[in-house]
Amino acid sequence: MRLKDKVALVTGAGSGFGEGIAELFAREGARIVVVDLNADGGRRVAETINAEAPDRAVFVEADVADGSDSARMVRTATDAFGGLDVLVNNAGISHDNKPVLEIGEDEFDRVFAVNVKAIFHAVRHAVPALAARGGGSIINTASTAALRPRPGLAWYNASKGAVVVASKSLAGELAPQNIRVNALCPVLGDTPLAATFMGGDSPERRAQFVATIPLGRMSSAADVAGAALYLASDEAAFITGVALEIDGGRCA
Numbered sequence: 001m002r003l004k005d006k007v008a009l010v011t012g013a014g015s016g017f018g019e020g021i022a023e024l025f026a027r028e029g030a031r032i033v034v035v036d037l038n039a040d041g042g043r044r045v046a047e048t049i050n051a052e053a054p055d056r057a058v059f060v061e062a063d064v065a066d067g068s069d070s071a072r073m074v075r076t077a078t079d080a081f082g083g084l085d086v087l088v089n090n091a092g093i094s095h096d097n098k099p100v101l102e103i104g105e106d107e108f109d110r111v112f113a114v115n116v117k118a119i120f121h122a123v124r125h126a127v128p129a130l131a132a133r134g135g136g137s138i139i140n141t142a143s144t145a146a147l148r149p150r151p152g153l154a155w156y157n158a159s160k161g162a163v164v165v166a167s168k169s170l171a172g173e174l175a176p177q178n179i180r181v182n183a184l185c186p187v188l189g190d191t192p193l194a195a196t197f198m199g200g201d202s203p204e205r206r207a208q209f210v211a212t213i214p215l216g217r218m219s220s221a222a223d224v225a226g227a228a229l230y231l232a233s234d235e236a237a238f239i240t241g242v243a244l245e246i247d248g249g250r251c252a
């Protein structure tokens with residue numbers, strides 16, 4: 001059990017990568033605060049975890065872009081489980097794949113609110129809780145979009161660039177409190193977001209994208225969860241400020 005007695009909060013845990021992370025962390029002994037805006041998805045994941053190990057997960061319906069929701073999700077970790085050791089800022093969205101001049105201001109604002117400002121809120125609320133336990137691990141889901149951006153996704157790519165730089169900045173600044181901060185950079189993954197990135201879903205579109213990934217497939221929730229587990233665990237005690245590519249060689 002690599003996360004025995006740890007408490008982890010995972011945002012966007014009602015689907016995709018976050019679901020995989022929450023379920024793997026629970027199997028490795030962590031207690032989980034499942035956070036999602038989508039109550040059906042979040043509840044389903046918390047129930048799946050609790051069906052295997054009773055009282056291991058609680059669900060919080062929250063919009064991570066909202067400061068008071070963010071405060072409430074962190075409070076739930078301390079109220080339900082006595083503290084917080086691991087924060088996974090994973091919830092994310094994108095505008096559709098389209099030319100940059102067609103991306104509206106409202107789309108820009110929402111992408112940056114969910115992908116970037118949410119981390120600002122979560123850090124403000126979670127750092128005191130992590131420090132109170134003598135340190136912890138913050139994991140931010142960025143993307144290969146930050147490192148090897150594709151056309152049609154300009155402001156999504158930029159938001160993930162901000163996630164990588166924020167992670168590296170925080171790593172230096174929070175190290176004295178023994179809080180490690182790392183970013184995950186998955187390549188295109190088979191989740192509901194994939195169609196948004198590809199500009200529609202079809203066997204041809206998939207083949208086109210997969211052709212740019214040397215290992216010849218999309219990323220899976222298991223790939224991302226395995227990397228997150230390593231960064232959350234004590235095995236990564238000396239790893240901070242890293243943007244870990246989970247990309248089958250796409251950025252190599």
Ligand SMILES: NC(=O)c1ccc[n+]([C@@H]2O[C@H](COP(=O)([O-])OP(=O)(O)OC[C@H]3O[C@@H](n4cnc5c(N)ncnc54)[C@H](O)[C@@H]3O)[C@@H](O)[C@H]2O)c1
Pocket residue numbers: 011012013014015016017018035036037038041062063064065090091092093114141142143144185186187188189190191192193194197
């Ligand atoms: N799928 C990919 O190809 C891919 C590749 C690289 C990075 N990512 C990143 O991985 C993360 C997870 O994406 P995914 O592919 O699993 O997508 P997903 O859509 O399957 O899951 C994202 C979850 O976040 C939730 N969410 C969205 N906005 C929210 C908000 N404001 N507050 C709380 N919850 C919110 C959604 O309800 C959903 O359950 C995102 O940050 C995404 O940008 C995805």
